[in-house]
Amino acid sequence: GIAREGSPIPKLSSFYGKTYQGFQDPEFISYDRLLRDHLVQRIHRIFGIRLDPKTYSGFDLLEIEGLFKCKKSTEPFDLFIKMFPKYP
Numbered sequence: 001g002i003a004r005e006g007s008p009i010p011k012l013s014s015f016y017g018k019t020y021q022g023f024q025d026p027e028f029i030s031y032d033r034l035l036r037d038h039l040v041q042r043i044h045r046i047f048g049i050r051l052d053p054k055t056y057s058g059f060d061l062l063e064i065e066g067l068f069k070c071k072k073s074t075e076p077f078d079l080f081i082k083m084f085p086k087y088p
Contacts, residue, residue: 012038032058039065049077060084 012034020028035058040051043061047068056064067080 036061043068047077049081051081055086056084 012031015027015031015034018027018031020031022028033053036053036056039058039061040053043065044050046065049068051061051064053061064080064084067083068077071077071080
């Protein structure tokens with residue numbers, strides 16, 4: 001889809017192609033924070049489920065979203081959310 005004004009997509013695109021020194025790299029932390037915020041908004045918009053961006057990593061949120069897209073209509077969302085460790 002087309003990024004709407006106020007969407008974090010343009011902000012995220014500034015991180016495309018960058019490499020990071022590790023998970024403690026300040027640039028990676030900024031990227032992951034934006035990614036988490038974007039994904040929890042998108043998951044809420046598409047599935048109506050509210051997740052805390054501080055609870056899961058950006059990569060976990062990508063995986064959660066993918067599982068939600070593939071789940072059977074009879075399967076509860078909680079079944080998939082419980083598979084992921086919570087981050088402090």
